[in-house]
Amino acid sequence: MRKSVRFKIILYTLLCLAAVGLFSNLYLYSYINNIVETKADAIDHMYLETIRMQLDTQFSEISDLAILCTSSTDVSRLMRNTELTSLTQKREALRVQSQLNDYLFSFSQGKYINKLIIFNEHHVSVQASAKNSGTVYDLSILLDSDFYKQRSLASAPFSTLVPSITPYKEDCLAGLFPIVSNINNQIESYLYIELSPDIITDILNPYSTLNPIFVATQNQKKILKPYWSSAALQNVDMNRIQEHSTFSDGGIHRKVMTEPLTTTGLTIYSCPDVTTMSVDNKNMVYTLVVVSVSMLLVSICILTILSNYITRPIRKLIERIERISGNDFSFDPEIEKSEDEIGAIGKVINEMTLSIKSLLEENQERNEQQKNIEIALLQSQVNPHFLYNTLDSIHWMAVIQKSPGISQITQSLSNLLKNLAKGTQDHITLGEELSLLHDYTAIQEIRYMEMFEVINHIDEKLLSYKIIKFTLQPLIENAIFHGIEPTGNCGTITLNGYTDENFLYISIEDNGVGMDEATLQELLSNTKKAKNRGSLNGIGVRNVDQRLKLTYGAQCGLTFKSIQGEGTTVTVKIPKEKDTDV
Secondary structure, three states, rough: OOOOHHHHHHHHHHHHEEEEHHHHHHHHHHHHHHHHHHHHHHHHHHHHHHHHHHHHHHHHHHHHHHHHHHHHHHHHHOOOOOOOOOHHHHHHHHHHHHHHHHHHOOOHHHHEEEEEEEEOOOOOOEOOOOOOOOOHHHHHHHHHOOOHHHHHOOOOOOEEEOOOOOOOOOOEEEEEEEOOOOOOOOEEEEEEEEEEOOHHHHHHHOOOOOOOOOEEOOOOOOOOOOOOOOHHOOOHHHHHHHOOOOEHHHHHHEOEEEEEOOOOEEEEEEEOEEOOOOOHHHHHHHHHHHHHHHHHHHHHHHHHHHHHHHHHHHHHHHHHHHHHHHHOOOOOHHOOOOHHHHHHHHHHHHHHHHHHHHHHHHEEEEEHHHHHHHHHHOOOOOOOOHHHHHHHHHHHHHOOOOOOHHHHHHHHHHHHHHHHHHOOEEEEEHHHHHHHHHHHHHHHHHHOOOEEEEEOOHHHHHOEEEEOOOHHHHHHHHHHHHHHHHHHHEEEEEEEEEEOOOOOEEEEEEEOOOOOOOHHHHHHHHHHHHOOOOOOOOOOOOHHHHHHHHHHOOOOEEEEEEEOOOOOEEEEEEEEEOOOOO
16 A cells, blocks of 8 residues: 555654654753763762861861970970979979960860870870870870880871770770970970860761761771761671772662871761662653653644753753853752752752852851961960060160160060961051061061171062062061071072062062972972971961962962072062052
8 A cells, every 4th residue: 555645744754753852852861860960979079078178177287286285395305304203393294284285275176185195215294184084094004005016107197096095985096296306306205196086977977967978997997987877887898898889778879989088097988879860761761652652642733842841941950050060059949840850850959059059158168267277376375465565564674774675676576476466367568568577587687696687679669569468577587597597607688579560579589508499399388397496477488379379369479499509589479459548
């Protein structure tokens, strides 16, 4: 039987529409599913990175406390004793104990420290008043422990769970820090810090409702997990997790994601649910059959309407995802109106965007708090008004007794402390910055008996430009300590300034020992180098560079030019910004 042209047109049209519709639906479903999985994976990584940053911050602050305790001259002097028998020695021990208690009291993470003990090989020890009460047997238990005997094999502090030296207490994270003598550079004593596992679980708890998450120790034998962790974490098989990238949790397939901590040997494990993100093949086949049959039964007009009905919410999802890529994390109710799988995807996307927005705001607030923590700790140690009044009294006593040197250094110190107490993030004029610099160099010239000379060639026309407070002082400080002082000779530090169309440049040049490329990179990458024995405010060269970049952008900051044996030149580049009040 010969088929009519109309029949062929209808048949071929329906077949083409069915084929195109089937292919289009498969492609669009795969495309959206891939985008959602990619974004979900990125969010999971962001959660994991946020937790890692919080834990690294916690352990970095613990390390800072250890450095603060081990760098004390009182501690070093006490640990050179072989016994504590005389009244003077006992008073010195009490003073060191009081000093450690003050450090611990002002430390934000002090609630997690179970023990803090400083001791030497002669069993001379001092213990701070930490979370767990100290006993006379603590040092003996510590010295007999496997942790202390194997201390030379430890690759990182707080990397494994060890038995607490306090009987009947939970296992703890322990760290042993050597204290090096400033006389012969030999290890003369140790600082033992014992941390509660709550320092980790308190951070994990808020995130455990999203994904199962835990932290494994360095030897992968023990884990630290939230108190209300899922059943999958109650008996975790670490060998299985190491061998496989996924595992089953009560019928839910989970993916294993890891993130090692940079400050210690611990590793974070996150196990997000991948079941809801996978495509159900059976349901997909049913959906495709229904769509294909519908296309064959309805007219081209109905197919067009149906196509628009399907593609419109998908198009909104794509537009919403593109806006997310452009950092638009606002809530969009339009993508949830569809009461089907697409609406469910839209709901998931909205939840993801709100979570990202919350995390970004939390990270921004935490970064601001971290910037101000050092100056806040400094200001909490001393009553500023008492200190300023005392310095002012010394200044006027020196004036009355006609001691201009004492008067000058006292006045300079008072000016520096007043400005330091006001904060280091203020924008001041270059003239005011140079005035602070003059006070600092006046003190250092007396300290080093005029071993160096500061020559200022900066034009007065540039003094009205604004700059972040204490930008130049750390660079002069670095030039004195690491440039001129090692030469053993008198040196010169020269300041120059100039501008171009958009930027202000200030250079600090010294004729000291200079640096090779390795030393320069170490100076810019190691934050602990900034906190040397002569530092005024703990702001190092790397910190100055980061502050400038955070404030003005990546195109600004510090540049270095150094030749060993000849000297170093540091150039500060900032935007031209005039003080309107000058």
